Amino acid sequence: MEPIKTVTVAGVGLIGGSFALALRRLGFGGRILGVSSPRTIAEATSLGVVDEGCTLAEAVPQSQLVYMAQPVERIVRQLETVRRLAQPSALVTDAGSTKSVIVTKASELFGDGPHFVGGHPMAGKEGRGVAIADADLFEGATYALVPTGDSVPSTPVIAQFREWLDRMGCRQREMRADHHDAVVAWTSHMPQLISTSLAAAIGRALEGIGEIELAGSGLRDMTRLAASSHDVWAGILRTNLVPIQTALTAVAAEIEDLRQALERGEEKGHFERGQRLRRRLAVR
Amino acid sequence: MEPIKTVTVAGVGLIGGSFALALRRLGFGGRILGVSSPRTIAEATSLGVVDEGCTLAEAVPQSQLVYMAQPVERIVRQLETVRRLAQPSALVTDAGSTKSVIVTKASELFGDGPHFVGGHPMAGKEGRGVAIADADLFEGATYALVPTGDSVPSTPVIAQFREWLDRMGCRQREMRADHHDAVVAWTSHMPQLISTSLAAAIGRALEGIGEIELAGSGLRDMTRLAASSHDVWAGILRTNLVPIQTALTAVAAEIEDLRQALERGEEKGHFERGQRLRRRLAVR
Numbered sequence: 001m002e003p004i005k006t007v008t009v010a011g012v013g014l015i016g017g018s019f020a021l022a023l024r025r026l027g028f029g030g031r032i033l034g035v036s037s038p039r040t041i042a043e044a045t046s047l048g049v050v051d052e053g054c055t056l057a058e059a060v061p062q063s064q065l066v067y068m069a070q071p072v073e074r075i076v077r078q079l080e081t082v083r084r085l086a087q088p089s090a091l092v093t094d095a096g097s098t099k100s101v102i103v104t105k106a107s108e109l110f111g112d113g114p115h116f117v118g119g120h121p122m123a124g125k126e127g128r129g130v131a132i133a134d135a136d137l138f139e140g141a142t143y144a145l146v147p148t149g150d151s152v153p154s155t156p157v158i159a160q161f162r163e164w165l166d167r168m169g170c171r172q173r174e175m176r177a178d179h180h181d182a183v184v185a186w187t188s189h190m191p192q193l194i195s196t197s198l199a200a201a202i203g204r205a206l207e208g209i210g211e212i213e214l215a216g217s218g219l220r221d222m223t224r225l226a227a228s229s230h231d232v233w234a235g236i237l238r239t240n241l242v243p244i245q246t247a248l249t250a251v252a253a254e255i256e257d258l259r260q261a262l263e264r265g266e267e268k269g270h271f272e273r274g275q276r277l278r279r280r281l282a283v284r
Numbered sequence: 285m286e287p288i289k290t291v292t293v294a295g296v297g298l299i300g301g302s303f304a305l306a307l308r309r310l311g312f313g314g315r316i317l318g319v320s321s322p323r324t325i326a327e328a329t330s331l332g333v334v335d336e337g338c339t340l341a342e343a344v345p346q347s348q349l350v351y352m353a354q355p356v357e358r359i360v361r362q363l364e365t366v367r368r369l370a371q372p373s374a375l376v377t378d379a380g381s382t383k384s385v386i387v388t389k390a391s392e393l394f395g396d397g398p399h400f401v402g403g404h405p406m407a408g409k410e411g412r413g414v415a416i417a418d419a420d421l422f423e424g425a426t427y428a429l430v431p432t433g434d435s436v437p438s439t440p441v442i443a444q445f446r447e448w449l450d451r452m453g454c455r456q457r458e459m460r461a462d463h464h465d466a467v468v469a470w471t472s473h474m475p476q477l478i479s480t481s482l483a484a485a486i487g488r489a490l491e492g493i494g495e496i497e498l499a500g501s502g503l504r505d506m507t508r509l510a511a512s513s514h515d516v517w518a519g520i521l522r523t524n525l526v527p528i529q530t531a532l533t534a535v536a537a538e539i540e541d542l543r544q545a546l547e548r549g550e551e552k553g554h555f556e557r558g559q560r561l562r563r564r565l566a567v568r
Contacts, residue, residue: 120498122497122498122499122500123500124500124501125501142497142498142499144497144498171497173497180498183490183497183498184498186486186489186490187486187490187496187498187499187500187503188498188499188500188502188503190482190485190486190503190506191482191502191503191505191506192502193539193542194478194482194506194539195502195506195558196542196554196555196558197535197538197539197542197554197558198474198475198478198535198538198558199557199558199559199561199562200538200542200554200557200558200561201474201531201534201535201537201538202470202471202474202561203557203558203560203561203564204534204538204557205470205531205534206467206470206471212471212564212565213406213426213428213455213457213467214404214406214426214428214464214467214468214471214472215406215426215471215472215565216406216407216408216471216472216475217408217409218472218475218476218479218509219471219472219474219475219565220565221475221505221506221508221509222474222475222478222479222505222506222509223558223561223562223565224505224562225502225505225506226555226558226559226561226562227558227559227562227563227566228555228559229555229559230551230552230555230556233555234552237546237551238549241546241547244546245543245546245547247485247489248539248540248542248543248546249540249543250485250488250489251481251482251485251539252536252539252540252543253485254481254482254484254485254488255477255478255481255532255535255536255539256532256533256536258477258480258481258484258532259529259532259533259536262521262525262528262529262532263525263529265522267514267521268514268518270480270481270484271480271510271512271513271514271517272514273483273484273487273488274479274480274481274482274483274484274487274507274510274511275483275510275511275512275513276487277483277484277486277487277507277510278483278507278508278510278511279511280487280496281496281499281503281504281507282511
């Protein structure tokens with residue numbers, strides 16, 4: 001018999017909704033309970049993403065898996081309540097964008113009883129909300145798993161959760177929270193912040209020009225992320241401040257280094273290093 | 285009777301080839317002569333992009349329009365030869381990526397006799413060479429026209445060339461060379477150099493990691509330009525050094541400013557400025 005019969009998805013947005021849709025497509029026959037705002041629940045039930053909307057207090061005690069897909073700081077605030085409500089054999093996991101703050105808090109709260117394993121599916125698309133949730137979102141994505149202790153424990157519930165991730169097409173990678181956060185500072189947070197900085201600097205420099213006439217596709221690509229709204233990012237930035245600041249300083253230093261190299265006509269090595277990184281990405 | 289009967293396209297690559305294809309599609313019934321390497325000419329004639337391959341010395345004296353679509357520094361080197369060979373009523377124009385060096389040189393060489401007007405179609409796509417030339421490439425693109433004097437002269441040949449640009453779907457904008465170069469330092473050269481710098485910095489930071497596991501679509505977008513080869517860029521960088529260095533310094537300062545704002549929790553304004561620039565681009 002399957003150990004997981006009921007799943008709580010807390011935060012039924014793009015990620016939580018996509019997890020629910022992917023789970024249903026795997027043939028999961030149990031119930032999926034959604035915890036979100038009334039408007040989101042109305043949308044999510046009408047789209048068939050969750051079976052019904054509940055409060056945390058109603059949903060968690062019935063569930064063997066609690067999937068927290070809210071913003072990082074809301075996850076942190078709700079962990080204690082979830083811990084208190086959860087079944088002794090349940091798995092509580094999350095999909096927050098940074099891991100150190102969440103996993104540190106979970107290490108304090110979880111002991112014997114329900115297990116906590118941090119998670120981060122490296123998947124996304126433009127836009128937000130359950131309306132664009134997608135059963136294919138996790139296909140081919142790396143899924144970071146971050147244990148509170150030395151490694152992810154083995155329980156029947158955890159084994160089933162991990163089998164689901166496999167069947168959704170995720171590449172699971174166990175790692176420490178600080179490693180995760182240092183890497184995403186580069187692979188996720190720098191692309192956003194450098195796009196924002198480039199767009200802000202261009203805006204400042206071209207203030208006198210009413211229309212930006214001489215823009216090509218390169219500029220459009222490099223400023224696409226700058227359209228992101230600050231409220232999506234505020235919590236990520238607050239919970240990964242030191243790695244992000246270190247990386248920003250390194251990028252600024254790299255730019256200054258390139259500026260000096262240009263003066264000497266020695267910028268070729270910079271292009272070659274950029275190409276090497278790009279090839280490593282393209283190979284995957 | 286049409287004033288232009290024969291066109292020389294010097295440098296039959298993506299831009300020169302696309303100009304020739306677009307011209308043919310407008311119904312131009314005259315001859316299009318290509319000046320390029322034997323291999324490129326073989327490819328260009330088999331694709332029907334040009335009627336035949338010639339040397340500069342054969343092609344220019346027969347042509348009322350000479351369209352120079354080579355790298356910037358090659359254009360500069362060949363200007364004197366082209367000036368000497370050109371018909372007195374001919375228009376010599378170019379499609380080089382920077383304008384100050386070319387237009388300054390042309391101002392010295394051209395006087396009475398053939399006219400020179402600098403040009404820069406803000407169009408492109410990934411890849412190089414006549415094989416990907418495209419009759420639609422200029423559709424909707426801004427086309428900078430940079431006179432050697434105060435404004436673009438009016439001659440029958442120049443009027444016909446400008447009518448062609450209109451019919452190809454270009455938005456013509458007359459501007460000074462220094463203005464052009466200062467703007468493209470931001471709109472074209474910064475996207476490339478910031479992508480290169482970001483990729484190089486990431487490569488350096490993640491050196492110890494064999495595979496970049498936690499990369500999403502944002503990273504891929506932001507490093508796409510970093511795949512560009514240095515030899516495409518070397519001449520552009522050499523001929524626009526000061527505006528590029530000024531812009532690089534400003535971007536690095538913007539990044540440092542953001543780093544400090546993050547520490548105070550005051551980064552929202554940076555996001556808002558980035559969003560504003562992005563909206564200005566998206567509206568177009």
